[in-house]
Amino acid sequence: MPLLAISGLGAESSQLHVQGLYWLACDTAEDATVLCRQVVEGLPGCTRASLIADAQAMGDVLGALDAVQGPDALALYEANPQAMLRLVDDLPRIDVPGRVLIVLAPADVWDGGKVEGWCNALRTVLMAEAALMLVISGGQCAGVVERLRAFNQGVDGLAQVYRGKGGVRYLQHFWSNALGKVGTRDIKLVRLDAGFAVAASPQAPTDTGGDELLCLAQRPVLEGAPAFSEHWQVCESLDELTDKAGRAVSATVIFAMEGGQRLDTLARQLHHLRQLRGNALKLVVREMAPTLRYQDEQLLLACGATQIVPFGASLSRFLTLVESIQGYVWRRHLPTDFDALLARLRPLAICGLVAPGAFAEAVQTMWHGVRNGEIVHQLLVLRPAPGLTPLQACSRTVFRRDGDIACVVGDVLFLFLFACRSEGVEQALDHIFQLSWKELFISQEVLAGVDSLAAPAFLDDNVPQPPRIDAAAQLPARERPALAPRRVALAKWGAV
Structure with missing residues (x-):
């Protein structure tokens, strides 16, 4: 599923429909380039993706693109400002069906023109061809953003990256995806090596999603017991658990860490869920065999685990620990780059x-x-x-x-x-x-x-x-007292 790869933003504000039109307006061309590269690197490998930009912008994106991230193949289409305005006429040449199209262009391309008509014509084709387009514009052009805000029925999402309030900010005007629609948000960003990330942990949401009582658990953590109440859902596999957790907001998700299981696989799942669903989700790992060392526990906690229940804890103790974290919001900073985090903790x-x-x-x-x-x-x-x-x-x-x-x-x-x-x-x-x-x-x-x-x-x-062991100097010999006989008197048993 396509995402704006901005760590900490939350799924409601970062997921995209599989078809439609989204717009990100950046105050500077540099920010637009960084965000474009970040989005490309965040696309799954199987994505059919295309980048449309002028020669300079395309070189800036590709020059620092991580070769091991992003889609396996990225089709490149060079376009000048006039070609951008006539993009709807060129779509048939791009093999559009099912494709993710990323357009990087200066904001003044649409200055003085009717951006509403351009979006309306493109969105019609995109919906018919089940394709997705994300426009990333660089440079200040307030008129374009204001017209798009009023034209929200023709754009699925609109947001800005701007300089203000003492730093870089992410202003979301509106956003819609499979999880629903969200309105205005103004968030502080921080610039990292991997791109932009939310500067601080978001506050606990006032809307808990209605699932704060829900417990999703892998079957082994119940030790053969049935679901404890109607609020418990038992999953037979890690994939099933992860799939359900990917739609939760503040539920408790309980993973079983069994002997022989790959730690990095579980850590990656935790990192993905925390990045996708935010800080209200409660992620618990129950150790079913004595497998976790200190460094392993630190990796799981750094990847988003709320709690680790150690091996040997009884079932009743386990349930008490799970109960103790209800209402808890994860407060740690989540590193954007999982592989770099894994390297630091190995x-x-x-x-x-x-x-x-x-x-x-x-x-x-x-x-x-x-x-x-x-x-x-x-x-x-x-x-x-x-x-x-x-x-x-x-x-x-x-x-x-x-x-x-x-x-x-x-x-x-x-x-x-x-x-x-x-x-x-x-x-x-x-x-x-x-x-x-x-x-x-x-x-x-x-x-x-x-x-x-x-x-x-x-x-x-x-x-x-x-030195060789037999030649190694030994500890200095301690002086021992000389042995000498001494008189010992034995008493008769029972004598008074």
Whole structure:
């Protein structure tokens, strides 16, 4: 289904009919180009899409277009302003039926002309051919917008991207799609690398959609029990659940996380629903097998999960937790780019003792999730006990997880633990060091940031080699008292 790929806008204001005519008026040509590229990248791969623009505008859009996003094929049609005005005559040459047509043009193309007649003629053809057209105009031309506002019966949706009120704003005049019709909205936008997004989480809607009592659940989460009331609907598959959730507004949607299930598939579904349906929807994940680690939970929460019910919670406890989130509105920021989010919350394929240069580069890359508040890592500085070098302390270490790495700088050991809470540091050290780390090191410092990794010592690309275990220096032997016999007196049992 075609969408305006503006994160946080909500389905009622971003979905489009499969046929009809929509208009987005942008104050600047640059904003029109960015929005056009964003819309193209947001189209499903199977979409039959065409871009109609002049040579300069088309080059600006295609020059920064992400090759792995958007439709598999995009037909290009170059048109000057006069050709734009006669577009209805050229539609038969474009193979219109079932196609999504994106028109990018300067707003002054329609200056002084009758935009109403142009839209009316095009919409008639589009409806007859089951095609969709989105016009994105660039440049200020208030007269065109005012005439389109009065001509709302000939346009399915009209919105503006303009500069005002201290930033970039999205002014929706009217919008209609399969979910109904919505009126005026004035929303603040923020410009991200991927395009425009709603600047802040929208306020809880006054209209809850009438489905706030509805619970949609995958069958496994009920543990064989029937639906608990008339408000519960049980779905047999993930696809059925996602389909029903795609039409909900503030219902509770409960997913089952079972052993062997791909985490990224569930995370993508959550991200899509949160992006599509907004913040009033309550998305719950129930862990049916002990599969989720800390970093997995953080991924699901960052993708829109309202609540994660851990494995081992009883059915009654599960129902209590679900009841506790009724009326809750999701308040976190939803990243627009799911793949970039997934990369931030996944470790690099590196572990063990590495060169200082590789250590600094890897840690700075994996630290992005910390900067965004999506995950917690630990960066430690460990100072060995007297008589031990850092390499000798590392002679009995086992690194099992990708992202857990160490390096030697001077007389200390730097250790990075990926996706590790502060309360989990000691347990992680117990797993890495086969000998007691509390005896191997005399001090342990937790660094709050990665600024220290910019020191010249971290330019070294030499990988150190720990000594052989049988040659490694052991901990200094403790003096033991000399053994000597001592007298022991035994008392007779029951003696007074």
